[in-house]
Amino acid sequence: MSFSRSSASALKQALKATAPKAGRQVAKRSYSLLARQAPQAMMATRLGATRGVKTLDFAGTKEVVYERADWPLDKLQDFFKNDTLAMIGYGSQGHGQSLNARDNGLNVIVGVRKGGESWKQAQEDGWVPGETLFDIPEAINKGTIIMNLLSDAAQSQTWPEIAPLITKGKTLYFAHGFSVVYKDDTHVVPPKDVDVILVAPKGSGRTVRTLFLEGRGINSSIAVYQDVTGHAKEKAVALGIAVGSGYCYETTFEKEVYSDLYGERGVTPILNPITSTPFVVNDHSWHVPRPVRGPPQERPLPSEAFNETVEEATQSLFPLIGKYGMDYMYNACSTTARRGALDWAPKFKEANLPVFEALYKSVKDGSETRRSLEFNSRKTYRQDLQKELDEIDNQEIWRAGKTVRALRPDANKDEL
Template sequence: MAKLNFGGSEENVVTREEFPLAKAQDVLKDEVVAVIGYGVQGPGQALNQKDNGINVIVGQRKGTKTWDKAVNDGFVPGETLFEIEEALERGTVICYLLSDAAQIALWPTVKKHLTPGKALYFSHGFGITFNEQTGIVPPADVDVFLVAPKGSGTSLRRMFLQGRGLNSSYAIFQDATGKAFERVIALGIAVGSGYLFETDFRKEVYSDLTGERGTLMGCIQGIFAAQYEVLRANGHSPSESFNETVEELTQSLMPLVAENGMDWMYANCSTTAQRGALDWWKKFRDATKPVFEDLYKSVATGVESQKSIDSNSKTDYREKLDAELKELRDSELWQAGKTVRSLRPENQAVEA
């Protein structure tokens, strides 16, 4: 384990250089990793482990679309693809990758298969941190830990196939065997992490829920909508408004920020852009910080988790979700985006 210094604050991190794939394979050579759930994180994590030589099986309900997807991805019924209970029985490491609401519903079944020495693996701290709401309390004689890739399962898989890694956090909630650290790091490497940084279950879920509702999705959509609407109200066309709001950010600037940092971006843009950005960024910080403080409080007090459980457990959840997504999809902002994306050179037919 290495220590990195971030402006005077030290953090524990593990890189693939100090914990190479060969070491991960050795740690996991006698394990059967059962991936339960094949929706958001499941496919990427399962396929990356499979390609990395780990003995991984998938547990899914037969006759579902996700069962068929697992078959199409190369998992073989009766060999590496099983009904959930059989996978739970076979697995020595249970990768619990269902949605938070589904984890609550299946927990009694999972718990009875957590025999001494097994490991329970999460990619989210939700179920454990909010156990008074979820009822997820593991037995004391199993390891409990998490690896949380900082991105979608699709990104995890895509970057793996490109020979890259997606950074992940790791945390150990319970070390019953004395081997939890080696097991969790080995799994983190096996699923395709770039480097792994240490956290705990509470901090992981607090930061994750804040990020999803904040700059990653909720806040960024709100900012996009606000700027787009102001431009349109002042006579700018949908194309111009979308390009100045979304397209330039996502296609041009953010890749450069990811490579070099925002300070580099400020130093390498026009002097007019520099002046404006330097004058306005603190105003946006000051305007939005109270919202983020309210958001974090809502996460830390369990309000957001309870909302999520109550909403996602309803039988009509999918129908209501589709209606909310339709509002976004049908908005002029994202209809303009659909048109702009179709005009990108890579999406244009090439004439002979």
């Protein structure tokens, strides 16, 4: 859902006036590089910036936005002065959120399987065994806010061991509503005597961390499933800011998981076929990105196929949409391209509507949940996944893309 023009303009002006300058560039390939501590001056700017925007008009609907300006660093640290945040799991979200909360001066510990890959990664990032790094049961016992950021499948598998350790007075925190909403399939039923809250960043844990280090912040949804203390909502907002959110939007566990599963399945899956299909030879091959008909001299070369689809979409069109909106992108196109896009858009919408309707039904009735749990719980999960990814990587359009990407001005020329 997008801003109305007036509120979007107001927000842009507010952000432009107060946005901190980006910090040093962060290497995207290394978690350890992302583990460096944010400069104190940057932290003060990040949590202290005043934007003056509270209630915004989102396409005719008024919504309250909870901002980091409401939680300066001293207030944040005072609010959590008696708490220990126990981060359970050190995957993408666990990594990013725990490091951000640590840099914000909160008492954070990490709980993962001792000796595993996550344990080793956590040590590389500065977590100390016996001081800030523990196995999962010990971390839960030591923590007051239990941040369960294991994968959805792992949350289901480990719940019988974890549940008895979440005792009265603790807070149970999730970054996704999956386990709680689909409790009939996951068997994750929170204890009745604890606050249960959610902070769901709208991006990967790597993005959460990178934006934090740049002095920016990610959008996050916050929700309360169970409020025993009467302070669950305030706690959710504060934790949202602590883990790197610039601003937070209130939702429910149900709405978060439905929109998340629907959105990621409705957007991510179309990226490969929508860029490959125009150049597919027939319905049985994804390996030769060239037109079905026409003599050889009319068929584009692999480099041209990639440039006319993936490269144009990712390097030109998507950035314009993200920064200025869809109408701006159309206005930036040539008159011929714009006319064709506007004429064909309704046809694509009509063709795809039945697919999206089936998708939403599959999300709502739990079919997507059961499929995810079944696949991600397999002992051969990683091998099965890699096989699927290798099939994509071996498609001609993506093999051609490796060479095209290496030719970009900012590319590492050693990749050629």
